[in-house]
Structure formats: C-alpha cells, structure tokens
Amino acid sequence: MTTTYKIAVIAGDGIGPEVIDQGIKVLHKVAELDGSFQFDFTHFPWGCEYYAETGHMMAEDGIEQLKQFDAIYLGAVGFPGVPDHISLWDLLLIIRKSFDQYVNIRPVKLLKGAHCPLANVNREDVDMLFIRENTEGEYSGAGDWLYKGQENEVVLQNAVFSRKGTERIIRYAFETAKKQGRSLTSISKANALNYSMVFWDQVFEEVSAEYPEVETASYLVDAAAMLMITDPKRFEVVVTSNLFGDILTDIGAALAGGIGLAAGANVNPEREFPSMFEPVHGSAPDIAGKGIGNPLASVWSASQMLDYLGHDNYGKLVIDAIEDLLMENTTLTPDMKGTASTSEVGDRLVRIITE
Numbered sequence: 001m002t003t004t005y006k007i008a009v010i011a012g013d014g015i016g017p018e019v020i021d022q023g024i025k026v027l028h029k030v031a032e033l034d035g036s037f038q039f040d041f042t043h044f045p046w047g048c049e050y051y052a053e054t055g056h057m058m059a060e061d062g063i064e065q066l067k068q069f070d071a072i073y074l075g076a077v078g079f080p081g082v083p084d085h086i087s088l089w090d091l092l093l094i095i096r097k098s099f100d101q102y103v104n105i106r107p108v109k110l111l112k113g114a115h116c117p118l119a120n121v122n123r124e125d126v127d128m129l130f131i132r133e134n135t136e137g138e139y140s141g142a143g144d145w146l147y148k149g150q151e152n153e154v155v156l157q158n159a160v161f162s163r164k165g166t167e168r169i170i171r172y173a174f175e176t177a178k179k180q181g182r183s184l185t186s187i188s189k190a191n192a193l194n195y196s197m198v199f200w201d202q203v204f205e206e207v208s209a210e211y212p213e214v215e216t217a218s219y220l221v222d223a224a225a226m227l228m229i230t231d232p233k234r235f236e237v238v239v240t241s242n243l244f245g246d247i248l249t250d251i252g253a254a255l256a257g258g259i260g261l262a263a264g265a266n267v268n269p270e271r272e273f274p275s276m277f278e279p280v281h282g283s284a285p286d287i288a289g290k291g292i293g294n295p296l297a298s299v300w301s302a303s304q305m306l307d308y309l310g311h312d313n314y315g316k317l318v319i320d321a322i323e324d325l326l327m328e329n330t331t332l333t334p335d336m337k338g339t340a341s342t343s344e345v346g347d348r349l350v351r352i353i354t355e
C-alpha cells in the first residue's frame with residue numbers, strides 16, 4: 001500500500017516559488033525511489049500578491065484549510081509595497097502560532113563543500129542545532145502604541161514568557177541533547193532583562209535537574225554572538241528565545257556557508273497540528289524573477305520534512321546529495337560564486353540522488 005502525504009505549499013513571495021519548486025522535485029524523486037510513499041502537493045497562492053488583490057495575506061479560513069494537511073512547505077514572505085510586519089504576522093507568524101509550532105529547529109552545520117568565511121574555523125567546529133522558542137517571547141505580538149504622533153508618544157512591545165511555553169521548549173531541547181549525546185547551551189540575557197530572562201534561567205536550571213546526564217552551559221546573548229564567531233565548537237545543541245534565536249541563527253548561517261544554506265523546521269511536537277518547513281531566508285526581492293535564488297536551504301528544509309515524516313534515511317540521502325553538489329562545485333548559484341540557475345541546481349540534485 002502506498003502512503004500519500006498531503007503537503008500544503010505556500011511558495012509565497014520573491015524567490016519563494018523558484019526555490020520551493022526545487023524542493024518539490026527532490027521530494028518527488030525520493031518518493032519515486034522508495035515506492036512506498038508519494039506526495040500530493042496543494043498550492044496556495046498566498047503572500048503579498050494575494051494581499052494586493054484581496055487585502056489579506058491568506059484566505060480568511062486559511063488556517064482551517066491548512067489543518068487537513070500532513071505538513072506545510074513554505075518559501076518566503078515579504079515584498080516591497082506591503083509593510084514587513086503585515087506580511088510576516090498575517091502569514092508566517094500566524095501559522096506558527098495557530099498550529100502551536102513552538103519548536104523552531106535550525107541546524108547550523110558546515111556541510112562538506114560549504115565554505116566558512118572565517119579562516120580559523122575547521123569544518124567539524126561548526127555543528128550546532130538551534131532550538132528556538134517559536135510562539136511567544138519577544139514575538140508575542142502583544143503591545144500598544146499610545147498617543148500616536150503626539151509629543152508624549154509611547155510604544156510598548158511586550159515579551160511574554162509563560163511557564164508552559166518556557167518549560168516545554170527547554171524540555172524539548174534537553175530531550176534532543178540527551179538523544180544526541182551532546183551538550184546543551186542556554187542563551188539568555190538575565191543581567192539586563194530582569195524579569196523574562198531571570199525566569200528563563202530559573203526554568204533552565206529547574207529542568208536541568210531532570211537531566212543530570214546532559215552537560216550544560218549558559219551564556220548571555222551578547223557573549224554568545226561573539227563566541228559563535230571566535231569559538232563555535234563550544235556550541236552543540238542550543239536553546240534560546242524567539243528573537244535571540246532569529247538573530248543568532250543568521251550569524252550561524254554566515255558561519256555555515258551563507259543564508260542560502262540555512263534551513264528551518266517549525267514543529268508542533270505533539271502532532272496535533274501540521275508542522276511547517278521553510279528556508280530561513282526571505283523573499284530576496286533584488287533577485288526575484290531572475291531564476292538565480294539558491295534553492296539549497298529549501299531542499300534542506302525538505303530533508304527536515306522527510307525526517308519529520310519518519311523517513312530519516314531519505315532525509316540523510318538529501319543532505320548527502322547537497323554535500324556532493326557542493327563538493328563537485330560545478331552547479332551553484334551566484335551567491336555561492338557559481339553561474340547555475342535555481343532550476344539547474346534542483347535538476348543536478350535530482351540526478352545526484354538518482355545516481
């Protein structure tokens with residue numbers, strides 16, 4: 001019997017559609033190789049163009065529609081003409097929140113054939129797994145804008161750290177570190193954020209008592225940002241808040257060969273709702289439509305989807321194919337100093353997987 005995975009595709013804006021197409025090619029090829037499962041992709045035209053036509057980033061019953069899928073595959077959101085806080089909140093962030101995708105998993109790993117811009121870094125030194133809290137914290141969306149335009153104008157943006165939200169992400173990170181036999185580093189900022197991060201550190205210490213076998217470390221976010229550059233091998237599994245995770249994983253992307261290689265999974269571990277897989281990068285309006293967006297982050301996210309669906313062997317096959325492609329160094333997009341188009345990279349990956 002063949003299992004059919006129903007995948008909602010929100011290719012989104014800018015280079016989103018181009019790069020997602022390559023991930024879809026790879027997923028179809030992997031399914032064909034195996035023969036016991038297949039993918040049924042349903043495309044949703046949501047994003048900034050949809051907003052221009054309808055005044056909404058997604059259908060009004062969009063969340064309801066997405067509920068019936070096994071997973072969501074998302075490209076990029078945001079385009080000049082739509083304020084960034086609208087494009088992000090009314091599509092990407094609302095999906096993460098509505099589906100309680102509270103774990104954002106972002107590998108920061110220097111694959112074979114990828115180049116770290118720092119001379120002093122060995123390949124094996126850059127092998128981190130970021131676990132970013134993904135539904136609250138600094139991205140709670142709570143705040144206010146008072147006395148707008150007046151002399152006494154005040155803007156509030158509230159960070160929300162619930163006991164449940166903080167405990168569950170830290171526990172997830174401990175479970176991951178334990179399973180992988182690696183250390184866990186918590187990144188916070190308790191010296192300055194005297195409520196939220198004091199609480200975060202306290203919860204980290206409490207949960208840590210349940211995992212005596214996991215070696216731990218804690219850093220302030222500013223020190224961590226520096227240490228990721230000067231001594232990246234300190235970091236293995238890392239747990240941090242929503243904003244810090246967003247920023248630090250861009251530093252991680254630079255270490256691991258560029259934003260074109262940075263992948264992410266937004267996971268609801270209880271599987272009550274679909275999880276969502278997306279490259280870390282945005283829509284890159286400057287190169288949109290030129291067919292040169294780097295699809296490797298999208299393909300890596302597709303590999304994360306395969307892991308999530310229980311096909312880790314194929315998840316690894318896809319990563320191996322990315323490494324082979326990087327090492328042969330002939331079919332890369334311009335951001336990686338190549339001359340290939342987005343679809344040439346996708347086609348080459350499919351051929352490597354088939355060989």
Ligand code: GGG
Nearest residue numbers: 075076077278279280281282
């Ligand atoms: N790949 C989806 C995308 O366009 N991301 C852009 C972005 O700003 N993401 C912010 C976040 O991950 O919180």
